[in-house]
Amino acid sequence: MTISGALSNAMSGLRAASSGAEVVSSNISNALTPGYARRILSLSAQSTGGVGGVQINGILRIVDAGLASDRRNAEAEQVNANSRAQFYTRFESLIGTPDDPASLSARLAGFESSLISAASRPDAPERLTTSVGAARDLAASIREASAGVQAARGQADQNIAGMVDELNLALEQLATLNAQITSLQVQGGSIATLQDQRQQVVDRIAALVPVREVPRDNGQIALYSTGGAVLIDGTAAVIGFEPVNLVTPYLSLADSTLSGLTINGQSVRTDSARGALRGGALGGQFAVRDEHGVAAQAQLDTLARDLIERFEDPAVDPTLTAGDAGLFTDNGAALDPLDQLGLASRLSLNAAVDPQQGGEAWRLRDGINAATQGNVGDATLLQNLSQVLNDPRPVAGGGFGGQAFGAMSLAATLASDIGVERTSAEQVLSFATSRLTELTERQLADGVDSDAEIQRLMLIEQAYAANARVIETVDEMMQTLLRM
Structure with a gap:
């Protein structure tokens, strides 16, 4: 993998982590908002022009239409x-x-x-x-x-x-x-x-x-x-x-x-x-x-x-x-x-x-x-x-x-x-x-789970830290090459 490819991968990962944190934050803040449906960030592997990374497909609104x-x-x-x-x-x-x-x-x-x-x-x-x-x-x-x-x-x-x-x-x-x-x-x-x-x-x-x-x-x-x-x-x-x-x-x-x-x-x-x-x-x-x-x-x-x-x-x-x-x-x-x-x-x-x-x-x-x-x-x-x-x-x-x-x-x-x-x-x-009452409870259970969202936020934080570390490593490599 080239240095530019590694940098591109890390940057796309940071963007995905940032967007994911926003989605989780929105879910937690609207957990009790009537009519609010839980969101998840849709991601896929990016492989355009030989460049890898993470592609953001969009934000999905999770609703059980039959239950609603x-x-x-x-x-x-x-x-x-x-x-x-x-x-x-x-x-x-x-x-x-x-x-x-x-x-x-x-x-x-x-x-x-x-x-x-x-x-x-x-x-x-x-x-x-x-x-x-x-x-x-x-x-x-x-x-x-x-x-x-x-x-x-x-x-x-x-x-x-x-x-x-x-x-x-x-x-x-x-x-x-x-x-x-x-x-x-x-x-x-x-x-x-x-x-x-x-x-x-x-x-x-x-x-x-x-x-x-x-x-x-x-x-x-x-x-x-x-x-x-x-x-x-x-x-x-x-x-x-x-x-x-x-x-x-x-x-x-x-x-x-x-x-x-x-x-x-x-x-x-x-x-x-x-x-x-x-x-x-x-x-x-x-x-x-x-x-x-x-x-x-x-x-x-x-x-x-x-x-x-x-x-x-x-x-x-x-x-x-x-x-x-x-x-x-x-x-x-x-x-x-x-x-x-x-x-x-x-x-x-x-x-x-x-x-x-x-x-x-x-x-x-x-x-x-x-x-x-x-x-x-x-x-x-x-x-x-x-x-x-x-x-x-x-x-x-x-x-x-x-x-x-x-x-x-x-x-x-x-x-x-x-x-x-x-x-x-x-x-x-x-x-x-x-x-x-029963159907309302089932619909709420299918909605925002604050504990699950906190766990997801912790994973996003780890992914963000990993991508930041890649960028930091690339920067160190570039500084070393420039000093030669």
Whole structure:
């Protein structure tokens, strides 16, 4: 080997060692940076024109694409499950558990107890007033539960609007990064940093909508939702959504009073079974607004209808005739069987028996339509009211299967169903969280290992010292030749 060849080899080794140290330093400093992928320096033997040495081929970004995709989809599944679990936890708190004195079951039991107490002393005005107050509180608790369900739907609608804005922004950023990566790659520059930034954007998108990443020419990528929608392939899709100011029981996606989604101006499905963007945070909010919330309202409406029907029967209160409102009303009117939607939000106590609305509590004993007080010792109507509260009656709608329930058993069944839904949602969430944790740990293990990087740095230091020693030896040889 010639002196010049040895010097060339050593110089290329120094350059490789210097570049390797930079790569290791970058890995260690970004070990905890989200989206950062471990780098390694790609080297090969240089043998151009009879000159040896080390050739730097470039910096490789080490990513397990399959593991990254699984981790992203696991995160989407986790946030979707969390939306469902949060809704049913909230719904259960609105209804209350049986041991909660403010629960719906407790209110109903309190109303029944007050009727029994009043029937034992029908002449006691304070007992009648207590029964009226218990009935008022019962109606109010059902209205409050309905309002809470609609508030959850309204919050979901606002969340959807924010998520759509975030998704559109992320897709625009992804298109920009795709173009920048292509440009820099053509120029021969390192694209690893831009790929890290793009990975972070893809992760943000995937939390909203589960995606499949497809490589394209010149370093670009395309994204497709697992529901089959094209999010970006060259150009970014534009997602459209129109929020409303207030969600009520009468607004729904089915009758077009609530907005769905559009992709590039074309309407797409949003349901959890076949929605184009189902499965992530965005799909979870649509499920709360259009599925879980609607089903919860239907259950409350069924409960309200059952309560109204029980007490507007002339066989229970002889002062009533067909079409008259009973103890519980639809905003003061009798029940319209064809207008059940939103009934829970309109449930109210008949003004005729409510002193707060100008009525008289004694009508609870003598009849809703009684013009004057009757026999103060007659507890027949109060006993009828107490009995009808627990008479089994067929219940239509609300997912109760058309079975016969007493009012107490219907409320207990509703609370039980909600508890089952919450438990199921929490189990799904627990599994999704465990899966996400496991995949995240596996991805982190595949990332930067600080101990391994320190060992690599020590080897680089040795290589640098060896090449420096070669240069020092060549210098000594040249000095010796010059002195001869």
